[in-house]
Amino acid sequence: MGFQKKTGKGRLDKYYHLAKEQGYRARSAFKLIQLNKKYNFLGSARALIDLCAAPGGWLQVAQKYMPVKSVIIGVDLVPIKPIPNVITFAEDILTDKCRNRLRQEMKTWKADVVLHDGAPNVGSNWSHDAYSQTELVLMSLKLATEFLNKGGTFVTKVFRSKDYNSLIWVFNQLFRKVEATKPPSSRNVSAEIFVVCQDYIAPKKIDPRFLDAKYVFEDLILNKTQTSTDIFAPEKKKNKRQRDGYEDGDYTLYKRIDVMEFVKSRDPAGTLGNANEMTFTTEEALEVAKLPETTEDILLACKDLRILGKKDFRRLMKWRAGLRERFQLEKAEEKPKIEESADEDDGSDVEGEVGALATEEMKKLRKERKRLNAKRQRHLVKMQLNMTTPTDIGMEQDGGEPLFRSMTTASKQNSKAYSGMSSANMDDFDPDVDLADEELVELGGRSSASDDSDSEPEDEVGNNAIDSDEEQRLVEMEGEMDGLYSAYISQKRERDAQYDIKRKRAAEEEFRGFSDDEKNGSKGFNSDDSDSEAESHYGSDSEPEQELSEDEEIRGMMRNAKAQKAAKRKSTAKVELGGRAAMWFDQPIFKGVGSVNLDDITDDEAEQVSGKRKRRADDMDVDDSGSDAGNTASDDDASDFEIASANEDDGDPNEVELKDEERQADYDLATPEAMTMIRDLANRKTNKHELIDKHFNRYTFNDTKGLPDWFVDDEQQHNKPALPVSKEAVRMLREKLKALDARPIKKVAEAKARKKMRASKRIANVQKKAESLITNEDMTEAEKARSIDRMIKRATKAKPKEKVTFVVAKNANRGLKGRPKGVKGKYRMVDSRMKKDLRAQKAKEKRSKKNGGRR
Numbered sequence: 067m068g069f070q071k072k073t074g075k076g077r078l079d080k081y082y083h084l085a086k087e088q089g090y091r092a093r094s095a096f097k098l099i100q101l102n103k104k105y106n107f108l109g110s111a112r113a114l115i116d117l118c119a120a121p122g123g124w125l126q127v128a129q130k131y132m133p134v135k136s137v138i139i140g141v142d143l144v145p146i147k148p149i150p151n152v153i154t155f156a157e158d159i160l161t162d163k164c165r166n167r168l169r170q171e172m173k174t175w176k177a178d179v180v181l182h183d184g185a186p187n188v189g190s191n192w193s194h195d196a197y198s199q200t201e202l203v204l205m206s207l208k209l210a211t212e213f214l215n216k217g218g219t220f221v222t223k224v225f226r227s228k229d230y231n232s233l234i235w236v237f238n239q240l241f242r243k244v245e246a247t248k249p250p251s252s253r254n255v256s257a258e259i260f261v262v263c264q265d266y267i268a269p270k271k272i273d274p275r276f277l278d279a280k281y282v283f284e285d286l287i288l289n290k291t292q293t294s295t296d297i298f299a300p301e302k303k304k305n306k307r308q309r310d311g312y313e314d315g316d317y318t319l320y321k322r323i324d325v326m327e328f329v330k331s332r333d334p335a336g337t338l339g340n341a342n343e344m345t346f347t348t349e350e351a352l353e354v355a356k357l358p359e360t361t362e363d364i365l366l367a368c369k370d371l372r373i374l375g376k377k378d379f380r381r382l383m384k385w386r387a388g389l390r391e392r393f394q395l396e397k398a399e400e401k402p403k404i405e406e407s408a409d410e411d412d413g414s415d416v417e418g419e420v421g422a423l424a425t426e427e428m429k430k431l432r433k434e435r436k437r438l439n440a441k442r443q444r445h446l447v448k449m450q451l452n453m454t455t456p457t458d459i460g461m462e463q464d465g466g467e468p469l470f471r472s473m474t475t476a477s478k479q480n481s482k483a484y485s486g487m488s489s490a491n492m493d494d495f496d497p498d499v500d501l502a503d504e505e506l507v508e509l510g511g512r513s514s515a516s517d518d519s520d521s522e523p524e525d526e527v528g529n530n531a532i533d534s535d536e537e538q539r540l541v542e543m544e545g546e547m548d549g550l551y552s553a554y555i556s557q558k559r560e561r562d563a564q565y566d567i568k569r570k571r572a573a574e575e576e577f578r579g580f581s582d583d584e585k586n587g588s589k590g591f592n593s594d595d596s597d598s599e600a601e602s603h604y605g606s607d608s609e610p611e612q613e614l615s616e617d618e619e620i621r622g623m624m625r626n627a628k629a630q631k632a633a634k635r636k637s638t639a640k641v642e643l644g645g646r647a648a649m650w651f652d653q654p655i656f657k658g659v660g661s662v663n664l665d666d667i668t669d670d671e672a673e674q675v676s677g678k679r680k681r682r683a684d685d686m687d688v689d690d691s692g693s694d695a696g697n698t699a700s701d702d703d704a705s706d707f708e709i710a711s712a713n714e715d716d717g718d719p720n721e722v723e724l725k726d727e728e729r730q731a732d733y734d735l736a737t738p739e740a741m742t743m744i745r746d747l748a749n750r751k752t753n754k755h756e757l758i759d760k761h762f763n764r765y766t767f768n769d770t771k772g773l774p775d776w777f778v779d780d781e782q783q784h785n786k787p788a789l790p791v792s793k794e795a796v797r798m799l800r801e802k803l804k805a806l807d808a809r810p811i812k813k814v815a816e817a818k819a820r821k822k823m824r825a826s827k828r829i830a831n832v833q834k835k836a837e838s839l840i841t842n843e844d845m846t847e848a849e850k851a852r853s854i855d856r857m858i859k860r861a862t863k864a865k866p867k868e869k870v871t872f873v874v875a876k877n878a879n880r881g882l883k884g885r886p887k888g889v890k891g892k893y894r895m896v897d898s899r900m901k902k903d904l905r906a907q908k909a910k911e912k913r914s915k916k917n918g919g920r921r
């Protein structure tokens with residue numbers, strides 16, 4: 067489908083093109099442009115050091131935006147192609163050699179700005195890269211403390227990783243203002259964040275531990291109860307520093323899991339929410355892939371777990387349930403418990419006796435309950451057949467135990483059996499296994515069939531009960547699915563940095579730093595909407611504890627989800643500190659560090675260049691968040707799948723200003739091109755990014771300045787890319803049009819409706835008359851039938867067309883206004899010519915009929 071430009075990072079986006087057009091060596095140049103636009107640190111700077119500067123994009127920007135004759139020094143591992151008025155050299159910034167060289171170049175000067183955009187040469191070992199990056203940041207900070215003027219600015223790139231908070235804390239010790247932000251030119255998929263540290267304090271003495279990686283990163287311990295935090299407060303679970311990549315705290319990596327991980331997981335919703343793709347790699351998984359139940363839809367859903375709609379989610383859960391049964395996972399998980407209880411029985415003799423007595427007692431109790439349950443089942447059925455009333459049942463309750471409470475509980479238990487998501491399988495039911503009360507009730511219908519004491523034929527009764535239970539189960543399952551789905555959504559959101567960025571962009575049109583969010587009490591993350599949403603899902607928290615059976619997986623999953631939610635609510639990135647760090651972290655300056663937010667900046671720079679360009683593809687974006695999400699609804703709600711609007715992504719002011727009607731027009735699916743795009747999006751043959759990419763061509767950034775208006779208009783009208791059109795889309799559109807054509811025009815439809823109404827009135831009249839006729843005892847049946855027949859004929863007989871009298875407008879009738887004398891009924895004024903013509907035409911028609919149609 068069309069052309070696709072791909073690079074290692076996924077695509078060549080508009081900033082790539084912009085950079086090319088403006089002669090920047092790297093697209094990253096726009097990051098500095100946008101950062102400077104917000105913080106304006108280049109305009110007044112007289113000396114700047116760029117650490118990790120190759121190929122020199124940032125140096126070019128610095129040279130352009132700083133006053134002439136400023137000192138600009140760039141260093142990188144690799145040599146940098148010369149830039150006028152910029153000093154560059156190749157060194158490793160981690161070495162003393164580099165520091166000495168910098169001292170040499172700076173002489174007595176101090177820098178106003180130190181930049182650091184370093185990134186280790188990314189290899190396959192992500193954890194190593196993330197670690198190296200953090201080291202680079204700390205080293206560049208070290209260099210900054212040496213070379214920066216008091217009041218100077220340090221700009222650094224950091225990755226969202228476990229060490230993020232620690233770094234921010236250190237920055238806060240040395241600078242008066244620290245803000246984390248993500249310029250629009252930084253890809254959302256990238257884990258990078260830029261931290262702008264302003265107003266260097268320049269303390270006389272700096273505690274060396276501030277800049278010591280071992281000290282800075284090892285002292286943080288996260289509160290154990292915290293299971294998840296926002297994307298800026300990644301969790302840490304161990305006292306020791308974990309250099310194992312982003313698994314715990316960072317949610318930006320593309321994560322693949324094997325399907326069996328999902329199948330075996332006790333928290334399938336969380337597992338789905340945490341991953342991007344499920345693959346069939348293990349032996350078991352390959353076997354699963356061959357199964358007939360592993361349908362095309364399942365495979366598709368596995369491919370992109372980020373856009374699972376409710377339907378897909380449900381499908382995956384059911385598929386998982388089937389697989390768990392196939393692999394007998396439920397039984398496997400249950401067995402140890404049974405064995406355990408057997409072990410417990412091997413106690414001392416006294417314990418054995420007590421145990422035996424208890425067992426005896428239990429048996430009696432169970433028998434009694436079985437009997438009771440059977441009775442209740444019968445009553446239920448009777449009630450369903452209107453043979454009794456609910457009060458009858460209530461009267462028969464033993465010990466005031468409410469029947470319906472038990473039934474509800476039972477059905478709750480049943481729901482797991484129905485959904486196949488847990489261990490209780492009706493077919494596997496063994497009456498000898500020690501059952502929970504609710505389970506007894508649940509299976510009452512069945513067990514009573516084998517209970518001799520209740521000799522009544524109960525097969526039917528049992529079935530009916532099961533049917534009604536099944537209905538309940540269905541409802542329950544739906545409820546639980548909703549809960550699980552929302553757990554999946556919230557897990558996904560937590561992980562999904564993109565979501566937060568989009569949300570922020572939608573909420574804020576301005577490029578602002580995280581200090582604004584601090585003002586909001588870090589509302590953005592800690593009191594995430596999803597929480598309240600989740601609360602509503604788990605609003606039934608008031609359910610009595612006992613109703614939660616230990617072994618149920620669904621309940622387990624629900625509990626997990628609840629716990630996650632609860633922890634998330636509490637998770638204001640509560641950090642527990644060890645040693646002296648606790649004191650430091652208590653300082654007011656550290657407040658809010660745990661709640662750093664990403665910000666977005668407007669994309670004016672891009673707009674300037676791109677002029678009036680319109681990206682129709684962006685407008686084609688579908689926003690489900692009518693679901694979750696917007697998407698949020700969309701999201702939230704998930705919409706079934708989420709493609710954020712172009713505005714959210716790009717902050718394109720032109721598009722923000724689009725009027726509703728214009729949008730309407732752009733969203734119209736009246737063209738086969740639009741229909742093709744939407745179909746491809748919906749069928750996941752393409753995605754938003756591909757669509758956007760496809761709409762960039764070599765004319766995209768053509769400057770229209772200075773061109774005559776007629777030319778620009780002409781271009782706008784005719785210079786459009788030829789969009790792909792699929793046969794299917796054309797067919798659908800044609801059908802749509804056909805259906806439209808088939809509709810009668812309004813006036814005809816109204817006339818037909820009037821006719822119909824008149825006819826139905828006549829029929830109603832006839833009916834009335836017929837009724838009175840039937841009760842007439844003076845008439846014989848034959849007479850009645852005849853007169854009804856007549857009435858019907860009269861009512862349905864079409865009225866003869868009223869004759870139209872033609873009046874020739876001559877003599878007294880010439881120029882007459884109003885009805886001519888002596889003419890009754892419909893009339894029409896004609897001149898003599900017309901009358902003759904009509905007569906001639908009629909004669910002609912008559913003749914041609916006589917001659918068999920020949921003239």
Ligand SMILES: C[S@@+](CC[C@H](N)C(=O)[O-])C[C@H]1O[C@@H](n2cnc3c(N)ncnc32)[C@H](O)[C@@H]1O
Nearest residue numbers: 118120121122123124142143158159183184185
């Ligand atoms: C993203 S690029 C910088 C791009 C630059 N800001 C620009 O606009 O052109 C990251 C650079 O960091 C450099 N780098 C990584 N580790 C380094 C180190 N230890 N010392 C110096 N440079 C390093 C890499 O060579 C790479 O050129």
